[in-house]
Amino acid sequence: MDQQYTPLAQPILYRILDANLDRTREGLRIIEEWCRFGLNSGELAEECKHLRQEIARWHTMSLRSYRNTTDDPGTELTHPQEEQRSGIEQLLQANFCRVQEALRVLEEYGKLYHPEMGRTFKQMRYQVYTLESRLLAHERHKVLQNSYLYLVTSPGEKLFAIVEAALQGGLTLVQYRDKTSNDEIRLKTAQKLCQLCHRYDALFLVNDRVDLAVAVDADGVHLGQDDIPIQLARQVLGPQRLIGRSTHSPEDMKRAIQEGADYIGVGPVYETPTKAGKAAAGLEYVRHAVKNSTLPWFAIGGIDMNNFDDVMATGCERVAVVRSIMNAEQPTLVTQYFLSQLHRVRNLRTHKVLPS
Numbered sequence: 001m002d003q004q005y006t007p008l009a010q011p012i013l014y015r016i017l018d019a020n021l022d023r024t025r026e027g028l029r030i031i032e033e034w035c036r037f038g039l040n041s042g043e044l045a046e047e048c049k050h051l052r053q054e055i056a057r058w059h060t061m062s063l064r065s066y067r068n069t070t071d072d073p074g075t076e077l078t079h080p081q082e083e084q085r086s087g088i089e090q091l092l093q094a095n096f097c098r099v100q101e102a103l104r105v106l107e108e109y110g111k112l113y114h115p116e117m118g119r120t121f122k123q124m125r126y127q128v129y130t131l132e133s134r135l136l137a138h139e140r141h142k143v144l145q146n147s148y149l150y151l152v153t154s155p156g157e158k159l160f161a162i163v164e165a166a167l168q169g170g171l172t173l174v175q176y177r178d179k180t181s182n183d184e185i186r187l188k189t190a191q192k193l194c195q196l197c198h199r200y201d202a203l204f205l206v207n208d209r210v211d212l213a214v215a216v217d218a219d220g221v222h223l224g225q226d227d228i229p230i231q232l233a234r235q236v237l238g239p240q241r242l243i244g245r246s247t248h249s250p251e252d253m254k255r256a257i258q259e260g261a262d263y264i265g266v267g268p269v270y271e272t273p274t275k276a277g278k279a280a281a282g283l284e285y286v287r288h289a290v291k292n293s294t295l296p297w298f299a300i301g302g303i304d305m306n307n308f309d310d311v312m313a314t315g316c317e318r319v320a321v322v323r324s325i326m327n328a329e330q331p332t333l334v335t336q337y338f339l340s341q342l343h344r345v346r347n348l349r350t351h352k353v354l355p356s
């Protein structure tokens with residue numbers, strides 16, 4: 001590729017290009033490692049590798065020869081945020097940001113170097129945006145797949161403390177449900193809960209409200225049978241966010257699957273004061289879900305430690321609760337108890353000690 005370039009003696013330009021070619025490759029490598037080892041996604045890892053190889057083609061010896069690390073004041077500059085990351089999400093976000101910025105630099109300065117360079121890096125920047133979306137979606141689905149306990153919150157003074165205690169117990173899926181507060185409070189609460197959940201690498205979804213979910217950059221929304229159609233929510237939320245749908249009957253389930261829900265709620269299993277006046281769908285419907293749901297699903301409604309075994313005896317493997325955790329004196333312990341029981345039953349089924 002070297003011989004096609006105008007041999008401009010422009011050390012400054014060359015150093016800018018060299019530094020940003022390095023930056024993009026390093027950032028992509030960090031993302032690639034997560035795709036490969038964290039997500040087990042050969043496809044996404046391959047895409048990162050392909051991008052790195054394309055960048056390497058431009059990173060010629062003549063550009064590298066202009067590197068002057070000892071005189072580069074930039075090597076000393078580190079933002080405090082770079083020294084501390086709160087979780088994998090933040091680490092990936094920071095590196096995507098770094099890659100996208102560096103690609104933009106390569107696009108603009110590249111135009112002064114070779115006409116093809118500007119075009120190539122512009123295209124690559126869009127490819128990286130798409131990669132980021134796909135990776136985020138993949139990540140969310142993976143956490144969802146591995147979540148067996150779902151906490152649906154209820155308002156209260158101790159809301160944040162309880163949610164944090166449950167997260168400390170290993171909870172990975174939280175839904176903000178608040179039927180009474182005004183929107184100002186809902187927005188502030190959702191923002192705070194979202195940050196809290198993400199600090200623990202847990203998913204955060206909003207009940208009913210697609211607008212709030214977008215406003216706080218939540219991982220998704222939970223919609224009831226009377227809420228907006230999934231297709232419409234999908235248009236607003238995009239393909240990378242999760243959409244859950246409540247179902248109360250085999251027909252609801254069939255429709256939710258056809259409409260593209262990512263998971264479903266199955267219930268109410270028992271009548272519950274949390275949803276007073278709503279008739280129970282019962283264990284029969286849970287058994288139907290065991291046999292027929294092609295999506296991850298959560299039994300919900302009146303589930304507590306006393307009836308947990310009856311629910312699990314149907315073959316169910318995921319549950320969602322409100323009061324069992326929100327009203328618990330020790331939410332961490334209750335969360336750990338549910339999670340360990342859910343894990344134990346899955347293990348027994350895998351080893352055929354219990355029927356699956």
Ligand SMILES: Cc1ncc(COP(=O)(O)OP(=O)(O)O)c(N)n1
Pocket residue numbers: 150152175177207208222223224225226227244245246247264265266275298300320
């Ligand atoms: C996981 C889960 N399943 C079901 C519901 C109930 O949703 P919906 O029927 O819309 O009722 P409200 O929660 O809005 O009162 C849920 N929230 N989560």
Ligand SMILES: Cc1ncsc1CCOP(=O)(O)O
Pocket residue numbers: 152267268269272273274275300301302303320321322323324
């Ligand atoms: C939101 C919802 N949807 C069906 S039942 C239910 C409430 C479950 O609450 P609890 O776990 O306290 O019975």
Ligand SMILES: [Mg+2]
Pocket residue numbers: 207208222223224225227
């Ligand atoms: Mg609802």
